[in-house]
Amino acid sequence: MENPSLLSFIEYLQIEKNCSRYTIEHYTQDINEFLLFMSEQGIKNLQVVEYFDARLFLTKLYEKNLSKRSVARKTSCLRSFYKFMMREEIVAENPFALVSLPKKDQMLPRFMYEEELNKLFSSLDKDTPLGLRDSAILELLYATGIRVSECCEIKMQDIDFSMGTILIHGKGKKDRYAPLGGFAKDAVQSYIKEAREVLHKARNKTHSYLFVNFRGDPLTPRGVRYILSGLIKRATTDGSLHPHMLRHSFATHLLNNGADIRTVQELLGHSKISSTQIYTHVTKDQLRKVYNASHPRA
Template identity: 60%
Template sequence: MDPYVNNSLKMFVEYLQIEKNYSQYTIEHYQYDINEFFMFMSEQAIGKIDDVNYSDVRIYLTKLYERQFARKSVARKISSLRSFYKFLVREKMVKENPFALASIPKLEKKLPEFFYEEELEKLFNACETETILGQRNKALLELLYATGMRVSECCQIRLKDLDMYLSTVLVHGKGNKQRYIPFGSYAHDAIAFYIENGRNSLLTKEAPNDYLFLNARGKPLTPRGIRYILNKHIDQSSLNGKIHPHMLRHTFATHLLANGADMRTVQELLGHAFLSSTQVYTHVTNDYLRKSYLAHHPRA
């Protein structure tokens, strides 16, 4: 394939890093989707990025559906390639964007899953605070529920980001956007206890660091590690089913709205760029209120 093709991807990655300030995780997704399309170009004997037309795009989409990709995955690939070619048009590296006319498949709108208060209590009670890892896990669960931060954001929290006097944490969100989130007394007490006890025991002289949450080897917890911890707690509690890390974030937003918080405040706390991202929780809240009504009203 023409070396110019790979060079165009390198330039696009630099654009995402410098101008768009995207996270490395997001950039890797773009690279994966674009490289996958480059493989398709090789299969179709398309040597230059400027040779791709709308007919080629339709063939590519057909192949994706034949491989039974989920609609969400197809939508992401189209979006990645559309952005890539939009950049190439801007840089005058191609004349037109062949993905401009490609329609993104409609996604199924699923309501976010969340915990009811009694379920959450069972999850917290499953923490064994007598052990070092139990102290860490209790602090982790309390902070995730108290702030609604993303798991990726939680992994990046350092001791200097915590203000224990004001009970606030500085969160580094998507696109390096920062926001302060308050947390309550339960999270405060669990974090303070963990820092004074469990965390000191997890630290190693060989690899000292100032990350808040550490694994058993003294290294920073990863999103995969947090997922493992949450699933382990589900197994230890009396709850059924599986948990995904975002459930605590969904629960945070749902409980705030159900108890009267305004949507703009919840949007700020969640770090959503658009209010439409937060509005999905109003549907969850309506369902939450209905179930509470049916469970507690004498003549429901």
């Protein structure tokens, strides 16, 4: 049985905060993890949790070798949860209010070089409905830089082939239009014309989501990541490549070729330009490498 405070918090996230279902899933998982910790520690209810308990929970997280980013996310989630419960007068204090968030490791996003991308695109099998679908997913992600979760939310009516744009439903219910490049446009049209109906009607399913699985149901983010991971493994021996690098590559290649950062921010759907600026560090690093390798007196 779900905790009633958690159910109220989820309702608050859905109605007042307009959070996406993926954000709500993460919040629910993190809070349930804390509820399990409470049970293991013999803590009876949320009202009696103290600062010491919050610190002990963080210690347990570190013992699991979680990244600083994951620990910070879980801490922030529980801080928000208790802040909500204080507003609703469910609890008197927020035990996570004074818990400091761990400083996140400053990791530069890894991107794929053009040679790696060419190998990936050339490895595609376009002779089957699933192959055409996978090709469309790959081309679309690289052409637009959208998140995997955003890719799964695209519906048929969101695509305007005449204008060459797609309506993207981003984080926090923020919609934006993404331009559809020529390669992606051709791949998506081929998939819709030759593959989608085959997959869609195989199980007599009726929905308007663009990408479907072999059962005809809408593809999930987990399904897309599984597909992309398989494509990457078949195309390259580099085990460090992962699906999110398509988004990193999109941003990096645009900046390397002269796009201004505000445009890239808009295309990525970043609410803050600081989120986009990390890609300028990547491009500066790339420029330095090219300079050192090319200049006679570098």
